[in-house]
Amino acid sequence: GQSLEQPSEVTAVEGAIVQINCTYQTSGFYGLSWYQQHDGGAPTFLSYNALDGLEETGRFSSFLSRSDSYGYLLLQELQMKDSASYFCAGVISSGSARQLTFGSGTQLTVLP
Amino acid sequence: DTEVTQTPKHLVMGMTNKKSLKCEQHMGHRAMYWYKQKAKKPPELMFVYSYEKLSINESVPSRFSPECPNSSLLNLHLHALQPEDSALYLCASSQPMNTGELFFGEGSRLTVL
Numbered sequence: 001g002q003s004l005e006q007p008s009e010v011t012a013v014e015g016a017i018v019q020i021n022c023t024y025q026t027s028g029f030y031g032l033s034w035y036q037q038h039d040g041g042a043p044t045f046l047s048y049n050a051l052d053g054l055e056e057t058g059r060f061s062s063f064l065s066r067s068d069s070y071g072y073l074l075l076q077e078l079q080m081k082d083s084a085s086y087f088c089a090g091v092i093s094s095g096s097a098r099q100l101t102f103g104s105g106t107q108l109t110v111l112p
Numbered sequence: 113d114t115e116v117t118q119t120p121k122h123l124v125m126g127m128t129n130k131k132s133l134k135c136e137q138h139m140g141h142r143a144m145y146w147y148k149q150k151a152k153k154p155p156e157l158m159f160v161y162s163y164e165k166l167s168i169n170e171s172v173p174s175r176f177s178p179e180c181p182n183s184s185l186l187n188l189h190l191h192a193l194q195p196e197d198s199a200l201y202l203c204a205s206s207q208p209m210n211t212g213e214l215f216f217g218e219g220s221r222l223t224v225l
Contacts, residue, residue: 033212042202042219043155048212087154091212094160097167098211100145102154 002026004088004103011109012078020073020106022088030091030098032064032071038084046073048091075108083110118203118217126225127193133220135186135203144186145214146178147202155202161186162208193224 004024012018022032031050035043047055049064049071061074075082088103116137125131135144143162147155160168161180169178175197177189186203200221204214 031212033214042216043214044216045213050212089212094168097160097162098209099157099160099168100211100214101157105152105154 002090002092002101004090004101006086006088006103006106008104009107009109011111013111014078014080016078017074017076018078018108020075020086020088020108022071022073022103024069024071024088024090024103026090026092026101028093029066030093032062033089033091033100034060034062034073035087035089035102036084037087043087046086078110080110080112083108116203116205116215116217118201118220120220121218122221122223124223124225125190125193127195129193130189130191132190133188133201133203133222135188135217136184137205137215138184139205139215140183141205141207141215142183143206143208143211144180145204145206146186146188147204147216149200149202149219159188190222193222195224198222198224 006022033048034046037043047062049062054063059076064071086106089100119134145160146158149155157170158172159178164180175192179187200219202219203217206214
């Protein structure tokens with residue numbers, strides 16, 4: 001089967017740095033994406049790691065280690081608007097097609 | 113235009129009704145997806161269309177019937193649904209080989225009575 005596990009909740013204060021971890025067990029793994037979803041909203045794409053290492057996009061960075069089946073999303077200079085659910089998602093082969101399978105999700109609460 | 117548009121935003125239907133959810137994108141994406149999301153849960157993949165052909169069906173019950181009339185449109189036909197099918201139905205699109213970056217619509221919130 002396929003599974004991507006994340007902590008269910010993380011709390012931090014404005015201006016802080018927070019890391020959300022994701023461990024996965026899948027076959028046919030191509031890469032790891034991260035999505036943000038505010039309550040009542042649609043998931044929005046944050047980053048994608050096809051290769052091992054760190055990808056940086058503004059205040060957000062994402063890391064992948066295929067050998068450890070592990071990745072993380074790093075959020076810096078936290079703002080109140082960063083309070084949301086964050087999902088890691090694995091790009092996985094399914095026959096000749098590819099699909100995106102979401103992890104369990106992490107609810108981030110940013111406190112003033 | 114980087115939007116995926118879903119209609120209707122809200123739908124209430126009885127178990128004997130037939131209704132359809134619609135999704136449209138004009139980004140030139142050739143892969144389109146239906147996901148189902150329950151409250152406080154991750155999106156669950158239902159169907160994937162690639163180049164207007166159904167490429168993945170995640171063992172979805174036949175009361176859900178997808179259709180891709182052209183490269184910009186995706187429908188989900190609903191018939192004889194159960195109350196447990198009440199959820200947010202999300203449409204997404206991407207380039208077929210860029211599956212990591214999906215563009216999602218705002219979803220259709222379905223309530224089955």
